[in-house]
Amino acid sequence: MKNNKAEEGLGGIKDSKELALHYMKTLVAVARESFLILDANLRIVSANAIFYKNFNVSKDQTEDKFLYELGNGQWNIPEFKLLMEEILPKEKVVKDYEVTHVFESIGKKTMLLNARQVDADQLIILAIEDITVRKNLEGELAARAEELEDKVIERTKELGSRVAELEALNKTMIGRELKMVELKKEIENLEKMIKNSAGWNGKERNGKHKNE
Numbered sequence: 754m755k756n757n758k759a760e761e762g763l764g765g766i767k768d769s770k771e772l773a774l775h776y777m778k779t780l781v782a783v784a785r786e787s788f789l790i791l792d793a794n795l796r797i798v799s800a801n802a803i804f805y806k807n808f809n810v811s812k813d814q815t816e817d818k819f820l821y822e823l824g825n826g827q828w829n830i831p832e833f834k835l836l837m838e839e840i841l842p843k844e845k846v847v848k849d850y851e852v853t854h855v856f857e858s859i860g861k862k863t864m865l866l867n868a869r870q871v872d873a874d875q876l877i878i879l880a881i882e883d884i885t886v887r888k889n890l891e892g893e894l895a896a897r898a899e900e901l902e903d904k905v906i907e908r909t910k911e912l913g914s915r916v917a918e919l920e921a922l923n924k925t926m927i928g929r930e931l932k933m934v935e936l937k938k939e940i941e942n943l944e945k946m947i948k949n950s951a952g953w954n955g956k957e958r959n960g961k962h963k964n965e
Contacts (some may be wrong), residue, residue, distance in 0.1 A: 778799050785847060786880050793877070795820040808859060825857070841868050876906045
């Protein structure tokens, strides 16, 4: 009787794990991101179609393989190992862990990893979002922004130089205008002096004529 109960208990655990795995496979099958389902030893139990497509591998090359053996060891990435072997066992859940790696078959990829460890079923579900295009665009935008900033700085310097030139020219023009005003005043004063002198000479002559 005890053996039967023990077998029933083991059977219940097995059924629970298989049921959980069934639900996981159903969910990841319709997901847009690449998904891997792994056991506690980091051996791949299942992957979705998006994973096979994005990473250019087949089901036979993936299932029942040790995670770091994928793609002839291309997944043996230090940052990836840190996530799976140290961070995840402690945290149980990891969100938005970024990894960049150059793969032989698909080139350089930047991936955003989200993982959850399901202790009750001894399974790990790993979501892999390819953000390569987004990161490239961000890099291009950053480079473009830096380029524009350099142009703005250069243009500002040019405008500053031009303003300085105009200020200097303005000072010169003002100086000339002031000199012209002073010169005009001097001319007016000279004209007055000449007129006064001419008037005085006329009076002197008239006086002489009367005396004669």
